Amino acid sequence: MNVTVTVNGVRYSRDVEPRTLLVYFLREHLGLTGTHVGCDTSTCGACTVLLNGKAVKSCTVLAVQAEGAQITTVEGLAQGDRLHPIQQAFWDEHGLQCGFCTPGMMLAAVDLLQRNPNPTEEQIRHALEGNLCRCTGYQHIVNAVQAAARAMSAAVGAPSGGE
Amino acid sequence: MAVTQVFGARVRRREDPRLIRGTATYTDDLTLHGLCHAVFVRSPHAHARIRRIDTSRAKSAPGVVAVLTGADLEGKVNSIPCGWQVPNCDLKTPPHPPLARDKVRYVGDAVAVVVAESRAQAHDAAAAVEVDYEVLPAVVDMEAALRSATLVHDDVPQNRVLLWSVKGGDFEAAAREPGVRVVRQRLVNQRLIPNAMEPRAAVAHYNPGSGELTLWVTSQNPHIARVILSGVLGLPEHKLRVIAPEVGGGFGSKIPVYPEEAVVSHLAVRLGRPVKWVESRRENYLGTIHGRDHVTDAEMAVRPDGTVTGLRVRTLANFGAYLSTAAPAIPTILYGLVLSGPYRIPNIDCEVTGVFTNTTPTDAYRGAGRPEATYVLERMMDLAARELGLDPAEIRRRNLIPKDQFPYTVATGITYDSGDYARALDRALELFDYRRARADQEAARRQGRYLGIGLSTYVEICGAGPSKVVGSTGFSGGLWESAVVRFSPTGKVTVFTGTSPHGQGEETTFAQIVAQELGVPLDDVEVLHGDTDSILMGWGTYGSRTTPVGGTAVYLAAQKVKEKAARIAAHQLEVSADDLVFENGRFHVRGAPDRGMTIQEVSLQAYLAWNLPEGMEPGLEGQANWDPSNFVFPFGTHVCLVEVDPETGQVRILRYVAVDDCGRVINPLIVDGQVHGGIVQGVAQALWEFAQYDQAGNLLTGTMSDYAVPKAAWFPKFECDRTETPTPVNPLGVKGVGETGTIAATPCVVNAVMDALSPFGVRHVDMPLLPERVWRAIRQSKGGSAA
Ligand code: FES
Ligand code: FES
Numbered sequence: 010m011n012v013t014v015t016v017n018g019v020r021y022s023r024d025v026e027p028r029t030l031l032v033y034f035l036r037e038h039l040g041l042t043g044t045h046v047g048c049d050t051s052t053c054g055a056c057t058v059l060l061n062g063k064a065v066k067s068c069t070v071l072a073v074q075a076e077g078a079q080i081t082t083v084e085g086l087a088q089g090d091r092l093h094p095i096q097q098a099f100w101d102e103h104g105l106q107c108g109f110c111t112p113g114m115m116l117a118a119v120d121l122l123q124r125n126p127n128p129t130e131e132q133i134r135h136a137l138e139g140n141l142c143r144c145t146g147y148q149h150i151v152n153a154v155q156a157a158a159r160a161m162s163a164a165v166g167a168p169s170g171g172e
Numbered sequence: 173m174a175v176t177q178v179f180g181a182r183v184r185r186r187e188d189p190r191l192i193r194g195t196a197t198y199t200d201d202l203t204l205h206g207l208c209h210a211v212f213v214r215s216p217h218a219h220a221r222i223r224r225i226d227t228s229r230a231k232s233a234p235g236v237v238a239v240l241t242g243a244d245l246e247g248k249v250n251s252i253p254c255g256w257q258v259p260n261c262d263l264k265t266p267p268h269p270p271l272a273r274d275k276v277r278y279v280g281d282a283v284a285v286v287v288a289e290s291r292a293q294a295h296d297a298a299a300a301v302e303v304d305y306e307v308l309p310a311v312v313d314m315e316a317a318l319r320s321a322t323l324v325h326d327d328v329p330q331n332r333v334l335l336w337s338v339k340g341g342d343f344e345a346a347a348r349e350p351g352v353r354v355v356r357q358r359l360v361n362q363r364l365i366p367n368a369m370e371p372r373a374a375v376a377h378y379n380p381g382s383g384e385l386t387l388w389v390t391s392q393n394p395h396i397a398r399v400i401l402s403g404v405l406g407l408p409e410h411k412l413r414v415i416a417p418e419v420g421g422g423f424g425s426k427i428p429v430y431p432e433e434a435v436v437s438h439l440a441v442r443l444g445r446p447v448k449w450v451e452s453r454r455e456n457y458l459g460t461i462h463g464r465d466h467v468t469d470a471e472m473a474v475r476p477d478g479t480v481t482g483l484r485v486r487t488l489a490n491f492g493a494y495l496s497t498a499a500p501a502i503p504t505i506l507y508g509l510v511l512s513g514p515y516r517i518p519n520i521d522c523e524v525t526g527v528f529t530n531t532t533p534t535d536a537y538r539g540a541g542r543p544e545a546t547y548v549l550e551r552m553m554d555l556a557a558r559e560l561g562l563d564p565a566e567i568r569r570r571n572l573i574p575k576d577q578f579p580y581t582v583a584t585g586i587t588y589d590s591g592d593y594a595r596a597l598d599r600a601l602e603l604f605d606y607r608r609a610r611a612d613q614e615a616a617r618r619q620g621r622y623l624g625i626g627l628s629t630y631v632e633i634c635g636a637g638p639s640k641v642v643g644s645t646g647f648s649g650g651l652w653e654s655a656v657v658r659f660s661p662t663g664k665v666t667v668f669t670g671t672s673p674h675g676q677g678e679e680t681t682f683a684q685i686v687a688q689e690l691g692v693p694l695d696d697v698e699v700l701h702g703d704t705d706s707i708l709m710g711w712g713t714y715g716s717r718t719t720p721v722g723g724t725a726v727y728l729a730a731q732k733v734k735e736k737a738a739r740i741a742a743h744q745l746e747v748s749a750d751d752l753v754f755e756n757g758r759f760h761v762r763g764a765p766d767r768g769m770t771i772q773e774v775s776l777q778a779y780l781a782w783n784l785p786e787g788m789e790p791g792l793e794g795q796a797n798w799d800p801s802n803f804v805f806p807f808g809t810h811v812c813l814v815e816v817d818p819e820t821g822q823v824r825i826l827r828y829v830a831v832d833d834c835g836r837v838i839n840p841l842i843v844d845g846q847v848h849g850g851i852v853q854g855v856a857q858a859l860w861e862f863a864q865y866d867q868a869g870n871l872l873t874g875t876m877s878d879y880a881v882p883k884a885a886w887f888p889k890f891e892c893d894r895t896e897t898p899t900p901v902n903p904l905g906v907k908g909v910g911e912t913g914t915i916a917a918t919p920c921v922v923n924a925v926m927d928a929l930s931p932f933g934v935r936h937v938d939m940p941l942l943p944e945r946v947w948r949a950i951r952q953s954k955g956g957s958a959a
Contacts, residue, residue: 043194108191109420146848
């Protein structure tokens with residue numbers, strides 16, 4: 010079956026087996042390996058991407074279901090040399106260790122900050138419930154999301170804000 | 173250009189840009205021309221005889237390249253060996269065939285492998301492999317296994333892997349002393365699943381022209397993998413290159429060499445095509461090692477004033493179905509020898525019985541033996557305090573090794589390097605406001621709220637280690653570490669380390685060591701690891717050894733560079749090396765700061781070789797191999813506050829205070845991260861995690877949605893602080909910090925919950941302290957209304 014999607018602003022059209030999961034479509038058909046696979050039960054969140062602006066676990070979506078969609082993966086967060094505030098914050102706050110959960114974690118955080126630009130610590134911890142990290146103990150991830158929230162609200166009004 | 177103090181600074185990690193941009197290369201991200209995909213067929217039975225395997229349907233399935241069973245590997249892929257043959261314990265080392273031959277011994281034991289053009293085709297064909305099993309009774313419970321007529325390995329009577337003991341002093345005599353009370357408790361340390369977020373994976377590529385096999389693998393120790401696989405595959409070591417690319421966490425589970433890695437390597441040679449295998453999470457739960465799984469009967473002899481005079485433990489340790497690479501060391505030397513913890517306990521008597529069962533093999537999981545020992549000790553400390561009516565902080569204080577007694581040799585024979593244990597305890601109590609918290613607890617009880625305060629004081633024994641010592645314990649390798657620090661002609665620095673970090677941040681901390689020592693900008697230093705072709709030798713990353721051992725090797729290599737650079741600078745400046753001062757990356761003549769040259773200028777001169785001292789070789793690099801004289805001994809105190817809801821049994825952690833001492837700190841940001849991650853894993857064992865089998869040997873918690881990997885919302889913000897007691901063992905004064913949290917947190921939380929339950933008369937509940945268990949304990953204690 011043919012699937013046409015726009016990923017990180019680029020249009021792709023590929024023939025896939027109907028059973029192909031979106032995560033494997035991204036990784037194996039498009040070579041976007043920043044999106045990871047950490048489980049087979051839709052539990053870990055390592056595969057999280059933005060599908061039409063909303064965070065989804067790309068292991069629970071068939072590629073064909075994404076027909077016509079706009080998708081953002083970790084590779085699409087930065088604008089050239091300029092990191093997305095969430096990336097900058099994860100770096101500054103040591104929000105990652107092995108980095109395997111990080112792409113999904115950052116995209117889940119972006120989704121949260123779109124819905125709630127100024128979340129409390131508790132709201133952040135709950136919003137990340139679908140994303141597991143075995144390394145960091147989450148504290149620096151929470152700090153990073155808070156730092157990103159501050160950076161993004163400081164940038165509101167600026168033309169590049171929230172990109 | 174001027175570099176001031178980078179050692180000790182909260183430097184952002186240098187590995188992060190590639191990770192946050194999604195451009196890092198984990199094993200599964202690799203693709204090679206002609207790549208095909210392997211999928212393993214695994215046993216659904218815990219114990220069964222293989223009558224027949226029919227691969228004909230699978231072989232004719234679309235896209236299939238090959239289907240192999242154990243018989244096809246005969247004489248080609250040898251048994252997977254055990255790498256730690258602990259002596260004097262009657263250790264049994266039955267063979268571990270890469271694919272099961274006559275029998276399968278646990279659910280998940282691989283019996284066949286299918287290779288196909290695509291991952292999906294390999295999965296489809298694997299489902300078409302027909303295996304005729306004769307199901308045998310399974311042994312799952314350790315005590316039952318020791319008595320059972322069912323043997324996991326026919327030549328291992330009673331399923332007994334080993335019987336190991338260590339004895340110091342005379343426990344019996346201590347227990348007989350008038351007035352001494354002997355506190356007894358059976359303690360279960362449940363089985364855990366490591367759950368590195370990246371499952372295991374391997375990609376193998378064979379070049380028939382050069383005869384070289386390259387294996388990319390999710391390993392914490394590629395050089396060890398190369399030595400072992402060279403033997404397993406019968407390939408000379410120089411024709412085998414093992415690369416650990418980006419590795420997504422390990423926690424011990426990526427130390428062992430596994431059957432799949434050997435089989436995939438063999439397939440690449442056999443098929444003449446590159447082969448990839450990626451574990452599913454389900455396979456990870458079945459086929460990757462588990463950790464812990466002890467049952468211990470403990471006795472502590474204690475005087476009325478709280479002085480602990482003896483500890484006796486009898487421990488059963490579950491090895492699962494085969495001996496994994498480091499497994500024999502975990503419940504023996506890494507457990508029994510550390511049972512004194514931070515205390516003066518003159519009489520220790522420990523006996524460990526290792527047991528084979530029809531379950532997934534066990535091996536090192538974060539802390540590896542030391543969390544198990546600390547759990548026993550810290551629970552017994554609390555039980556003793558309770559029986560004597562002493563405050564848990566007070567009984568600990570009375571038994572801590574005083575700071576003026578170091579180096580201190582404990583009853584089990586090891587010598588601790590340095591410490592100020594009381595200071596860490598004091599600091600933790602102060603931060604927690606312990607006295608006030610006790611008063612609040614009293615007040616809350618009057619309102620019907622059940623708060624509990626728990627402590628654990630610990631010492632971690634890590635930084636392995638003196639090769640001679642680990643060799644004497646049966647390790648088939650050394651545990652020194654190598655480093656090369658190499659300048660390029662343009663003055664940039666590449667560091668090669670034999671350690672293999674996979675999240676611990678040594679690309680940053682090692683760069684900090686080099687930047688500090690050589691006065692170069694941090695961004696001019698690149699740290700490389702994880703490739704047996706570019707790195708002389710190394711023993712890997714585990715056991716909190718990377719910085720104390722590998723970092724020291726880097727430091728010493730940098731010193732050699734500095735010495736050579738000084739000789740070149742002295743020669744070119746026409747003074748003696750003694751007349752040079754080295755400051756912020758520049759040599760200058762003492763008293764004449766204008767006459768000098770930067771280390772980058774020296775480097776260029778070293779490579780041009782136009783004007784070097786007589787007889788000096790061109791180039792600028794230093795190489796050092798560091799074998800420490802002792803282990804290092806981080807320590808600390810953790811305190812937490814929990815609330816138990818007696819109606820539901822639910823436990824909530826309200827506060828968690830950690831004071832750790834890992835010697836000198838190179839990067840506080842990274843140390844904090846290590847502590848946080850460790851605490852979460854330790855707390856999770858206390859409250860939620862449990863790999864549970866049924867009596868037939870089925871893993872009931874067999875998927876990630878059945879096993880309680882902890883989530884962000886389950887924790888409060890941790891309050892962390894440090895004391896800093898340098899170790900004399902290495903010139904950096906650094907100890908390890910990768911496992912402290914895991915070691916300290918488990919007993920800390922259990923002690924807190926038991927403290928909360930003390931008004932009900934509940935003395936002990938085994939982990940994990942799930943609501944149901946807590947609720948039942950409360951119900952049973954309230955006058956026998958057993959639920
Ligand atoms: S891979 Fe784990 S949730 Fe998608
Ligand atoms: S950083 Fe390793 S799993 Fe999150």
